[in-house]
Amino acid sequence: MIELDDRTLAIQRQARAWAQELKPLALELDQDPDAIHRHLDVAIVSYLTRMTVPPEFNPDPVVIDGRPFYGTGTLERVVFAEEVAVGDAGMLLAAPGPVMSGVLVDAMGDEQQKKWFYSRIMEKPTWTFFALTEPDRGSDAGAMDTTLTPDGDDHFVLRGAKRYIGNAARADLGIVFARTRPGPLGVTAVLTETSAAGFTAEPLETIGLRGLRITAVTLDDVRVPAGQVLGRHLRATQRGMWSAVQGLNRLRPGVAAFGLGIARAAYEYVLDNRRTLNTAERHRLDRLGLRLTELRQLIWRSAIAVDDNEPAAGHLASAAKARASRLAEEATLEALGCFGPGARLDHPLLDKLARDARGVEFMEGTGNIQKLNVFTGLVQGHLRRD
Ligand SMILES: Cc1cc2nc3c(=O)[nH]c(=O)nc-3n(C[C@H](O)[C@H](O)[C@H](O)COP(=O)(O)OP(=O)(O)OC[C@H]3O[C@@H](n4cnc5c(N)ncnc54)[C@H](O)[C@@H]3O)c2cc1C
Structure with missing residues (x-):
């Protein structure tokens, strides 16, 4: 069982607090994606504009519990992403910032290109x-x-x-x-x-x-x-597709964390909005809670593998992403099932979560492609069956 250290726990607490601000805005952004321009001063959005900018280009990082937080580590990023996605994965993805491109610039850029890219990012929300x-x-x-x-x-x-x-x-x-x-x-x-x-x-x-x-x-x-x-x-051999694959391996645990956050949001929605549950429903919800915990451990394990440059990293991240998109889909549909046939109309936030879950399936490689990557890891001996 992986346990978080004090620093990462502080990041988790901060992200959870920031994410509270997102829930009331989630449906507005869903209806009008341009609403992001009205919410650039929301704390989490303003933080995301500079998240993952390396220390040498970010003289003014966010300080959490007395420690600077740059978001450059994969484990801290997935812990952060899960909490924010419970608030709204849409806002997390709509925010300005360097995240996906930055990973490639870090891996493939020379000093001048990094300076050019990050100076643009630091100039204004970009x-x-x-x-x-x-x-x-x-x-x-x-x-x-x-x-x-x-x-x-x-x-x-x-x-x-x-x-x-x-x-x-x-x-x-x-x-x-x-x-x-x-x-x-x-x-x-x-x-x-x-x-x-x-x-x-x-x-x-x-x-x-x-x-x-x-x-x-x-x-x-x-x-x-x-x-x-x-x-x-x-x-x-280190340019192009090789770097794209390395970059995507680094980002994939974060995409899995979006799926986990969406699944957890649906689970918590049922807990908050159904006053009583019958035995079968309680049993299904308990089982869902357990699956969330198991998936979180797998995502953290894959993030640590990425941070440690383990040969299994990309394969573990694929296993985490494939499982996360499936759980996001199952959890949101199960949650809708708890509110009867009119659930999608009566509970628009749950309806949105179910639609968002479908997006996670395709982002950064579909479930089938992730399964192929897990299979390759097994054949090459990077992954063990247990
Ligand atoms: C919300 C969202 C955000 C995205 N953001 C970006 C982005 O910023 N940048 C970017 O470049 N792309 C982005 N994408 C694109 C995403 O990476 C692709 O949708 C994904 O790679 C799948 O490609 P496709 O949609 O063409 O499906 P296809 O590749 O046509 O796949 C269709 C179906 O066939 C299956 N399939 C395909 N090949 C195989 C195979 N060899 N074996 C078994 N099954 C297979 C797939 O699993 C899938 O079920 C985004 C997609 C979404 C939904």
Whole structure:
């Protein structure tokens, strides 16, 4: 059984307190994703704008219980994400900040690129995006078609389309994955500004996690300076897809924590709103409570593996994410079942939680893709069956 140290417990307490502010705003953001612009001064949103900015670029971090909190550790981040997602996963994803792109910049950026990226983040609340998925290349991201071709000595041109890209319509900058040549080593990542000519991002209609505002991005001959291509100082094997996979491995326990938070929100909703429960319902709810505890342990275990760079890290994170999206879905449907046939209309917050749970299934790789990754871990001997 993993137990949290005093520092992480303090972060958990703070996140729980901050998350209280989100519940009353959750339905407003669900109906109008642009509502995020009205809530930039909500404590948690303002913290998220700088979460994960490394200490050398963040002279003024949030202080919790006398200690600075940068959010750069995976365990502290998942503990934080669970609590905030109990308040509202939509707000967590809608907030400005570097999170997804920052992980890639940390892994692949040179000193100048990191300085450029983080100085933009520190200037003002800045949304970022991470564009990997393509319209016909969802789970098979390595087969992407978007191209990056030289244009003179000091520029490149991006050409192609990306789909389901969170926050791109409100972002100033982000990362685009594109291909310089065929094959897995031909993929690379580029820092891209949304103000560049030829860049467009159209919001897509969605039913869950609507705050994130996923978009269809078109890259119509977008010129990028050569200095914005990430990983040029790294070996070819450490650029592109390899770095994307490493980055996604680091982020995946956090996505699992969103699922856990959504499942817990549904569980707590039933406890708060059903005055009496019959024996069968009580039994089902107790079982759900146990599954939440088991999943939390698995997520923490995967986060520790990521922080310790264990070979099993990505596989454990896949196991945690696959289980979290399934539990989020089952818990929200079970909670709706506790309120009868009109539950979706009578309990709009529960209805929203059930829709958000579906989004978790697709974010950062579907359940099937995570199961394939768990299987690979077992075959390669990184994971044990027990
Ligand atoms: C809320 C949300 C936010 C997102 N944010 C981003 C973002 O910021 N950036 C980004 O790049 N992408 C983002 N995505 C896209 C997400 O990563 C993709 O939706 C996901 O990778 C699946 O791709 P797809 O939707 O094209 O489905 P497909 O790949 O077409 O899959 C459809 C179905 O086929 C199954 N399937 C596919 N391949 C296999 C296989 N080999 N074996 C077994 N089953 C398989 C899948 O499990 C799924 O059930 C987001 C998606 C959502 C829903």
